[in-house]
Amino acid sequence: MFLETPDLSIYRAGNTGIDYVHTFDSGIAGPHVCINALTHGNEICGAWAVDALLREAVRPVRGKLSLSFANVGAFASFDPAHPEASRWIDEDFNRLWDVSTLDGPRQSAELTRARALRGFFATVDYLLDLHSMHTPGPAMGLSGPTRGGLDFAHRLGLPGYVVIDAGHSAGRRLRDFADFSDEASPRQGYLVECGFHFERASVEVAHQVSRRFLDLTGVCPGLAVSVVTAPQMTVRITDAITIRSDAFRFAETIDSMQVIAKAGTLIALDGNEEVRTPYDDCVIVMPAPERYMLAGMTAVRLGRRVD
Numbered sequence: 001m002f003l004e005t006p007d008l009s010i011y012r013a014g015n016t017g018i019d020y021v022h023t024f025d026s027g028i029a030g031p032h033v034c035i036n037a038l039t040h041g042n043e044i045c046g047a048w049a050v051d052a053l054l055r056e057a058v059r060p061v062r063g064k065l066s067l068s069f070a071n072v073g074a075f076a077s078f079d080p081a082h083p084e085a086s087r088w089i090d091e092d093f094n095r096l097w098d099v100s101t102l103d104g105p106r107q108s109a110e111l112t113r114a115r116a117l118r119g120f121f122a123t124v125d126y127l128l129d130l131h132s133m134h135t136p137g138p139a140m141g142l143s144g145p146t147r148g149g150l151d152f153a154h155r156l157g158l159p160g161y162v163v164i165d166a167g168h169s170a171g172r173r174l175r176d177f178a179d180f181s182d183e184a185s186p187r188q189g190y191l192v193e194c195g196f197h198f199e200r201a202s203v204e205v206a207h208q209v210s211r212r213f214l215d216l217t218g219v220c221p222g223l224a225v226s227v228v229t230a231p232q233m234t235v236r237i238t239d240a241i242t243i244r245s246d247a248f249r250f251a252e253t254i255d256s257m258q259v260i261a262k263a264g265t266l267i268a269l270d271g272n273e274e275v276r277t278p279y280d281d282c283v284i285v286m287p288a289p290e291r292y293m294l295a296g297m298t299a300v301r302l303g304r305r306v307d
């Protein structure tokens with residue numbers, strides 16, 4: 001397990017008036033590009049990648065570059081003995097990004113931080129939101145529901161899997177904030193799951209995707225060390241399997257991005273109910289770990305390849 005965390009205390013003041021947000025302006029016309037880490041407080045790979053860009057003093061040659069750490073309150077509570085516990089303080093920061101929630105009366109640690117950041121994110125043209133996953137599996141980019149989002153993911157070329165999805169019924173994600181999910185808008189939000197939370201390889205993915213993103217958006221051309229051009233596999237989410245009983249278990253070990261050839265293959269038992277694949281060549285996307293198999297939660301999502 002890789003459980004080392006960067007020291008972010010030196011970034012607290014930022015340079016924008018918002019804690020832990022830095023913006024560097026080239027003075028030349030161009031997009032406002034942001035790499036954001038720690039939407040979830042225990043997803044440390046993104047923190048390492050943004051820390052590296054700040055330490056290396058990477059600056060834009062056109063447009064503006066912002067580097068931000070989102071749920072720093074949760075991150076501050078990171079304890080290597082209980083690394084899952086610092087995902088958030090009161091609630092999921094990544095389900096708050098619709099205007100009615102942000103403008104609403106509810107209060108939480110995450111809402112306070114989201115309200116401090118919303119004006120900033122509203123000015124961003126291209127957002128890369130760096131995440132990691134509960135279980136080991138290949139890195140994937142979540143391109144959102146729009147054609148523009150998918151095109152952007154394909155032009156970026158990283159990571160090797162692209163997942164088209166519309167988000168979560170529990171609340172809007174940062175990558176879908178404002179018009180990031182509007183087909184008519186050129187603005188893009190791209191969420192990348194870099195791999196398992198606590199694996200050193202996820203940090204390397206976060207570094208590579210970040211540099212490629214700054215290269216592609218034109219703020220730091222040539223920054224990418226190497227562009228991986230292996231074809232990406234693209235999957236459109238069709239189903240989310242919601243757990244109904246208190247006794248959900250997968251029928252056998254299934255891995256994220258595994259393709260199950262035959263329709264009707266048993267993949268799980270939810271109490272006495274069988275869960276079977278609905279069509280041939282069904283792709284398993286991010287099965288939940290056992291500790292999250294609780295009634296009402298999403299056990300796994302299913303998708304079709306769209307090559």
Ligand SMILES: [Zn+2]
Pocket residue numbers: 039040043131132
């Ligand atoms: Zn996350």
